[in-house]
Every structure is written in C-alpha cells, then in structure tokens.
Amino acid sequence: MANLASLVKVAPETVASLRAKLESGAPLPEKYRVLFSLRNIEGQEAHEALALALRDPSALFRHDVAFCLGQRQDPAAIGVLQALLRDSGEHPMVRHEAGEALGAIGAPDCLAALRAHAADAAPEVAETCQLALERIEYFASHGGGGAGEGGSPYLSVDPTPPLPADTPVDALRRILLDPKQPMFERYRALFALRNRGGDAAVAVLCEAFSAASALLKHEVAYVLGQLQHPRSVPALSSVLRDPREHAMVRHEAAEALGAVADPACVALLKAHAADAEPIVAHSCVVALDMLEHEASGAFEYCAAAQDGGGGAQAAAAAVEAR
Ligand SMILES: [Fe+2]
Numbered sequence: 001m002a003n004l005a006s007l008v009k010v011a012p013e014t015v016a017s018l019r020a021k022l023e024s025g026a027p028l029p030e031k032y033r034v035l036f037s038l039r040n041i042e043g044q045e046a047h048e049a050l051a052l053a054l055r056d057p058s059a060l061f062r063h064d065v066a067f068c069l070g071q072r073q074d075p076a077a078i079g080v081l082q083a084l085l086r087d088s089g090e091h092p093m094v095r096h097e098a099g100e101a102l103g104a105i106g107a108p109d110c111l112a113a114l115r116a117h118a119a120d121a122a123p124e125v126a127e128t129c130q131l132a133l134e135r136i137e138y139f140a141s142h143g144g145g146g147a148g149e150g151g152s153p154y155l156s157v158d159p160t161p162p163l164p165a166d167t168p169v170d171a172l173r174r175i176l177l178d179p180k181q182p183m184f185e186r187y188r189a190l191f192a193l194r195n196r197g198g199d200a201a202v203a204v205l206c207e208a209f210s211a212a213s214a215l216l217k218h219e220v221a222y223v224l225g226q227l228q229h230p231r232s233v234p235a236l237s238s239v240l241r242d243p244r245e246h247a248m249v250r251h252e253a254a255e256a257l258g259a260v261a262d263p264a265c266v267a268l269l270k271a272h273a274a275d276a277e278p279i280v281a282h283s284c285v286v287a288l289d290m291l292e293h294e295a296s297g298a299f300e301y302c303a304a305a306q307d308g309g310g311g312a313q314a315a316a317a318a319v320e321a322r
C-alpha cells in the first residue's frame with residue numbers, strides 16, 4: 001500500500017539545496033515550495049530534510065510537513081510522527097496531522113501511539129487516532145489503502161475509504177449530518193460526496209459546517225478545496241470570517257478559498273492575511289502566494305499541494321523551479 005512508488009529520484013545536490021533553503025530561514029511561502037518539492041522525492045535525504053522541517057517555528061508549516069509525511073506513506077517517518085503525536089506541548093493541529101499520517105502509513109508499528117492517544121484530552125487528536133485505527137483495521141481486512149485507491153478521483157491518501165459510490169445523496173446526507181453516527185461512517189459519507197461532486201453534493205457538504213466536531217468540519221473544508229466548486233464560496237467565507245470557529249477549520253477554509261480562486265476569494269484572503277490567529281493568517285499568506293505563482297505559470301504549486309502529489313511531473317516542475 002505504500003505510496004513510495006510515486007516518488008521520484010533526484011540528484012543528492014538537489015535535496016541538499018532544498019534542505020539548505022529550509023535552514024536559511026526563508027519566508028513561509030518559499031518554505032512551502034520546498035516542502036512540496038521534497039514531498040515528491042524519494043530517499044533517506046528527502047526524509048531527513050522533512051524531519052528537520054518539523055522543527056519549524058510555524059505550527060501551520062509543521063502540520064503540513066506531517067501531512068506530507070503521511071501522504072508519502074514512507075515507514076521511515078513512523079518514529080518522528082509518533083514523537084509528534086506524543087508531544088503534549090505540540091499544537092493539537094500538528095498532533096492531529098501526525099495521527100492521521102500514522103493512519104495513512106498504516107504499518108503495525110503505527111498502532112501503539114494511536115492507541116495511546118485514542119482518548120487524548122484534545123478532541124481533535126482523540127478523534128483522529130480513533131479514525132486512524134479504524135482505517136488500519138479496515139484496509140487490513142479489505143486490502144488497498146494507497147493513494148487514489150477506493151475510487152477516489154483525487155490522488156490523496158484519505159483518512160477513511162468512501163461509502164459505496166451508488167449510495168444515494170440523501171442517505172449520505174443523513175449519515176454525514178447525524179452526530180450519533182460513528183465518525184468513521186460520517187467521514188465515509190463525506191468522501192463519497194466528494195467523489196460524487198456536483199451541486200447537490202457540494203450543498204450537502206456545506207451543511208456539515210453546522211456539525212459540532214471541528215475535525216469533521218476541517219475535513220469538509222479540505223474536500224471543498226479539492227472540489228473547487230464556486231457554490232461552496234459563501235459557506236467557506238463565513239467559516240473563515242468567524243473568529244469563534246476552530247483555527248484548524250478556518251485554516252482549511254482559507255486554503256479551499258485559495259483553490260476556488262475567484263476574485264471574491266482573493267479579497268477575503270487578503271483581508272485575513274493579518275488575522276489575529278497566526279494559523280489563519282499564515283494560511284491566507286500561503287494561499288495568496290500559491291495563486292500568484294499559478295497566475296505567473298512559473299510553477300505547478302497547487303498541483304503538488306492539492307491533488308495529493310502530482311507525482312513525478314509535479315516534483316520535476318517544482319525542482320526545476322529552484
Ligand atoms: Fe487535517
């Protein structure tokens with residue numbers, strides 16, 4: 001199930017120069033470009049550079065490094081991800097991403113830390129670990145679990161499989177919005193709706209912002225970013241604007257608005273680029289930078305970031321842009 005096959009080989013000097021950029025205290029958007037390059041490169045050097053990036057002062061950046069380590073499905077990352085999950089001084093969003101990444105890697109070594117934090121004091125961490133354990137169990141009995149497996153049109157390694165593709169939208173809606181349903185089933189409904197796409201599915205996904213779970217809402221915003229549907233803009237905008245909403249949810253909403261990229265989204269991202277919550281402010285700054293790069297055509301930034309890899313092409317494009 002490893003996703004290592006989609007990683008590309010590059011010259012050791014290329015990895016060394018990417019690592020040097022991370023160590024040079026480059027601005028956050030530049031570090032993101034390095035991250036999305038490293039993410040697609042195979043080998044111990046790339047892994048070590050990513051492990052080093054986990055010491056960055058930005059919690060937003062650290063959580064995306066953990067995300068990339070999970071998407072790579074490289075068992076070499078299990079040790080650093082377990083340490084991150086166990087670190088109660090670390091930001092819960094980063095610990096959440098470490099737990100999810102361990103679920104994505106799915107090796108037996110991932111289980112101990114996930115079990116130890118399945119009742120963590122931070123609800124988003126506890127829920128993530130429960131989902132990750134169920135994911136590992138599910139794929140152990142059903143097979144699969146690699147990038148894009150399970151009928152996903154995206155190449156991301158998702159935290160759960162989708163419900164069957166022929167499940168009616170009404171049934172998916174009932175499951176997604178029902179707080180009594182297990183979170184694993186609600187996530188499965190969410191991914192089935194994402195895979196369905198279109199107006200009706202997007203409308204149901206937007207309804208889920210009324211849920212109590214910050215974890216569920218952040219995943220809703222994440223898949224809306226993958227869908228890039230203009231109908232999601234009003235809901236995503238209210239999430240980003242709401243200072244009482246969990247930072248993790250607002251962060252995903254900002255990234256999703258960056259992916260939709262219509263002029264109203266850009267204006268809102270600019271308005272929140274100096275938000276009082278650093279995770280939100282940084283997300284807006286990075287999203288605006290990605291848009292600028294996309295517009296200039298210089299760099300396939302979003303392909304690497306949002307399509308779950310983009311594989312060799314994205315890595316090559318990213319590396320070329322150095
Ligand atoms: Fe997440």
Ligand SMILES: [Fe+2]
Pocket residue numbers: 063251252
């Ligand atoms: Fe995120």
